[in-house]
Amino acid sequence: MVKMNPQPCVREFNKLLSHIVKLKECSTALFLFKDIRFLGIPVSEYTMSIAINSYCISNRVDYGFSLLGWFFKLGYVPTATTFSPLLKGLFRGNRIDEAQELFKKIVSEELCQLNVVVYGTVIDGLCKAGNTARAFELFRVMERGSCMPDTYIYSTLINGLCKDKLIDPAVKLFYEMLEKGVVPDVVTYTSLLHGLCSLSRLQEAKILMKEMLGCKVYPDLITFNIMIDALCKEGLVDDAEDVARIMIQNNLVPDIITYNSLMDGYCLQSRWDDARKIFESMAGKRIVPDIFSYNILINGYCKGMKIDYALHLFHEMPQKGLAPDVTTYNTILQGLFCDCRCYAALELFDEMQVVGQKPNFFTYCNMLDGLCRNGHVQRALLFLDELEKKGLDLHINYFNIAIDGLCKAGKLDNARSLFSSLPSKGLQPDVVTYGAMIKGCCQEGLLEEAKNILMNMKLKSCFPNSLIYNVIVRGFLAKGEFGEAAMFHEEMVDRGLSPDYSTLTLLLDLWRTRENNHTLHNMIQKFAPEITM
DNA sequence: TCCGCACGGG
Numbered sequence: 001m002v003k004m005n006p007q008p009c010v011r012e013f014n015k016l017l018s019h020i021v022k023l024k025e026c027s028t029a030l031f032l033f034k035d036i037r038f039l040g041i042p043v044s045e046y047t048m049s050i051a052i053n054s055y056c057i058s059n060r061v062d063y064g065f066s067l068l069g070w071f072f073k074l075g076y077v078p079t080a081t082t083f084s085p086l087l088k089g090l091f092r093g094n095r096i097d098e099a100q101e102l103f104k105k106i107v108s109e110e111l112c113q114l115n116v117v118v119y120g121t122v123i124d125g126l127c128k129a130g131n132t133a134r135a136f137e138l139f140r141v142m143e144r145g146s147c148m149p150d151t152y153i154y155s156t157l158i159n160g161l162c163k164d165k166l167i168d169p170a171v172k173l174f175y176e177m178l179e180k181g182v183v184p185d186v187v188t189y190t191s192l193l194h195g196l197c198s199l200s201r202l203q204e205a206k207i208l209m210k211e212m213l214g215c216k217v218y219p220d221l222i223t224f225n226i227m228i229d230a231l232c233k234e235g236l237v238d239d240a241e242d243v244a245r246i247m248i249q250n251n252l253v254p255d256i257i258t259y260n261s262l263m264d265g266y267c268l269q270s271r272w273d274d275a276r277k278i279f280e281s282m283a284g285k286r287i288v289p290d291i292f293s294y295n296i297l298i299n300g301y302c303k304g305m306k307i308d309y310a311l312h313l314f315h316e317m318p319q320k321g322l323a324p325d326v327t328t329y330n331t332i333l334q335g336l337f338c339d340c341r342c343y344a345a346l347e348l349f350d351e352m353q354v355v356g357q358k359p360n361f362f363t364y365c366n367m368l369d370g371l372c373r374n375g376h377v378q379r380a381l382l383f384l385d386e387l388e389k390k391g392l393d394l395h396i397n398y399f400n401i402a403i404d405g406l407c408k409a410g411k412l413d414n415a416r417s418l419f420s421s422l423p424s425k426g427l428q429p430d431v432v433t434y435g436a437m438i439k440g441c442c443q444e445g446l447l448e449e450a451k452n453i454l455m456n457m458k459l460k461s462c463f464p465n466s467l468i469y470n471v472i473v474r475g476f477l478a479k480g481e482f483g484e485a486a487m488f489h490e491e492m493v494d495r496g497l498s499p500d501y502s503t504l505t506l507l508l509d510l511w512r513t514r515e516n517n518h519t520l521h522n523m524i525q526k527f528a529p530e531i532t533m
Numbered sequence: 534t535c536c537g538c539a540c541g542g543g
Contacts, residue, residue, distance in 0.1 A: 014534040021535090049535040084536040120537035155538040162539095190539045225540045257541045264542070295542045302543095327543045334543075362543060 002039060014046045017054075026054040045076040052082060056089030064089055080115040087118065091125030099125055116142075120152050127160025135160055151177075155188040162195025170195055184215075190223045197230035205230070218250075225257050232265025237274075240265055256282075260292045267300025272309075275300055289320070295327050302335030310335050326352070330362045337370025345370055365397055372405025380405055381414075394425060400432045407440030415440055431457070435468045442475035447484070450475060466497035474503050477510060482519040489523050499527060 001008050001016070013036060020029040033051045036043060048071050055064040064086050071078060083106055090099035103122050106112060119142050126135035139157055142149050154177040161170035174192060177184060189212040196205040205227070209219070219227075224247040231240035240262060244254055259278055266275035279297055282289055294317055301310035314332055317324050324332075329352040336345040349367060352359065359367075364387060371380035384402055388394060399422060406415035419437055422429055429437075434457040441450035450472055454464060469492035476485035489499065499507070504527065511520040524531055 011534050016534090018534060044534085046535050053535070079535085081536045086536095088537075115536085117537045122537095124537065150537095152538050157538090159539060185538085187539050192539095194539065220539090222540045229541065255540095260541050290541095292542050299543065325542095330543045360543095366543085 002035075002041070007041070010042055010044045010047065013041065014044065014050060017047065017050045021050060021054055021057070024057075026058045029054045030058070045071065045074075045078075045082075048074075048076065049079075049082050049085075053085035056085040056092075059089070059093060061086060061089035061093055061095070077112075079112050080118045083112055084117050084121045087121045087125065091121070091128065094129075096125070096129045096131075114147060116147055116150050116153065119147060119149075120156055123153060124156045124160075127156060127163070130164075132157075132160045132164050132166070149182065151182055151185050151188060154182055155185070155191055158188060158195075159191035162191055162198070165195075165199060167192075167195045167199055167201070184217065186212075186217050186220050186223060189217055190219070190226060193223065194226045197226060197233075200234065202230060202234060221247075221252050221255060221258075224252060225255075225261060228258055229261040229264075232261050232268065235265075235269060237262065237265035237269055237271070254285075256287050256290055256293070259287060260290075260296055263293065263300070264296045267296060267303065270304055272300055272304055272306065291317075291322050291325055291328070294322060295325075295331060298328060298335075299331045302331055302338065305338065307335045307339045307341070323355075324352075324357070326357050326360055326363065329357055330360075330366055333363065333366045333370065337366070337374060340374055342371065342374045342376060361395060361397070364392075364395075365401060368398055368401040368405070372401060372408070375409070377402075377405045377409045377411065381418075388425075394427060396422075396427050396430050396433060399427065400430070400436055403433060403440075404436040407436055407443065412440050412444055412446075428460075429457070429462070431462055431465055431468070434462060435465065435471070438468055439471045442471050445475075445479065447472075447475050447479060447481070463495070466492065466500065469495075469497055470500050470503045473499065474506055477503075477506050482517065486519045486523055489526075493526060504528065 001012065017029050017032060020026075020032070030051065033047070033054070036047070048067060052064045052067045052071070055061065055067065068078070068082065068086065071082065083102070087099050087102060090096075090102065099122070103118075106118070107114065112118075119138065123135045123138055126132070126138065135157060139149060139153065142153070154173065158170045158173055158177075161167070161173065170192060174184065174188070177188070189208065193205050193208055196202070196208065209227075212219070224243065228240045228243050228247075231237070231243060244258060244262065247254060247258075259282055263275045263278045266272070266278065275297060279289060279293060282293070294313055298310045298313050301307065301313070310332060314324060314328065317328070329348065333345050333348055336342075336348065345367070349359070349363070352363075367383055368380050371377070371383060380402055384398055387398065399418060403415045403418055406412070406418065415437065419429065419433065422433070434453055438450045438453050441447070441453065454468065454472065457464065469488055472488045473485050473492065476482070476488065492499070504524075507520060507524055508528075508531065511517065511524055514520060
C-alpha cells in the first residue's frame, strides 16, 4: 500500500489496521501504526482511535492516554469510541477508581456524548470488579435518561448477577427485559444458563434451553461448552459426550475447551483411560493440547494416585513447548505429598522458583499440609517461619494448617502457643482456626478448655459451624456427660445445624446400652424419631 | 474505517 501510486486513502489504511486488531494481532497493528507515522502517511481520528484501542487491549493503557493527548493536540474531537477502550483498559488493569474518575470526568466536562457502549463498558467493568450494585445504579440512571439499555447492557448485568450467584434477580431482570421489548440474544441466554449450571440447577437450564430454541435463538460453541462442562461437573460425562455429538450434528466444531471439559469430566469419574483417549484424539482433530489440558490430566492422575503418569506428562510439557505454570507445580506437589514423596516435593518447590514460577497461596498451603500429613510437623513450622522471615503476606490458612497438624500430632501445647501468637502477627483466627483448637482439646479430653474457646469465638462474633458442634457433642458424649452434650446439641439444632453421621452413630451406640436414658432418647428423637419409636 | 456482553485447570 505504501508503494502504490497513487497511495490508498487513509480509510484503506484504517480498514487494514482495524482488521488486524480484530485478528487479535495488536502488536502488529501498533507496529504498522508506527510505520505509518514514520513514513509520514496521513492519519485520521479513526486511525488514532484504532491505535488507542490496540494499546488498551495490550494492557498498555498509559500509552493509550498519551495518544489521547496527541489526539487533542491535533485538534480532533474525541467521541465515545475514543473513550470506551480507555475505560475498558483501566477496568481490565484493575484500576477501578481511575476508570470511575474518567467516567465522571467525561460526564461532568461533557468530553463526549455518552452512548450505550460507554455505559456498557462501565457497567461491565463494575460487575467484573465485584461492584454489581453500583453497576445496577448506573443501569437505572440510563433508564431514566435518553440512552436506553439494549441487549448488551441487559446481558452484561444478567451475567454479572449470575457470577454473584444471584440467579433469581438475574431471571427477574431477564423478564423485565422481555417486557421492555429488548430482545435477548444467544449471550443473554448463555449467561443465564451458565448461572443456573453453576448452582447445579440443570433441570431449569434444560427448560430455559427449550425456551431459547422456541424463540429461535440457537446455542453456539460457548453455550454448548457450558452445558458440556456442567454435565461433566455433575458426573454425567456420558451425557456430556451425547451433547458434544449433538453439537457436531449442528455443524459446530468442538474446540480445546470442549475437549478439556470432557477430560476433566472423565478424571472426576476416575476414568483416566477415557480421559487419556480424549487427550490423544485431539491431535487427529488438529487441536493442540494446551496448558489446561496438561494440568487437567496431571491433576486426574495425581488424584488417582498415578503420580508416575503425572510426572511423565509433566516432563513431556517442555518438549511440547509448554512451560509448567504455578498450577502445574501445585498439582504435582500435592501428588507427591499424597504419595509420601516429601523429599521430591521439597526439591520441586525449590525447582519451581529456580525456573521463575513464583509460589502462590495454594503452593504454600500445599507445602504446609503435605509436610504435616507426612508427619513432618516440625518441618512445616520451620517452613512457616521462613515465610514470615521472607516478609510474605501471611494468611490465616497457613496457621490453620499448622495448628491442625500440631493437634493431630498430639502437640496441643505447641498448637496453643501458635494459636495465641496470632494477634501479634496481625492475624484474626477464623472459624477453621477455632475449630482446629476445639477439636484438638476434645481429642485430649479437655472439654472445659474446648468450651472456653467456643465461648471466646462467639464473643468475637465468629459463629461455630456444624463441625465444631459435632466435635463438642461427641466429646461430652464420650465422657458420659450427657447433660452437657444435650445442651450443645440443642444449641446446634437452634442454629439450624444437625448432627453428622458419626455423632448419630455414637448416640445410637450409647442409647442401645442405656435404653432408659431420657437425655439420649430426646437427642435421638430430634433427628431419628423412627429409631426411638 | 473506530468502542461494549457468555465457556475450561490447582
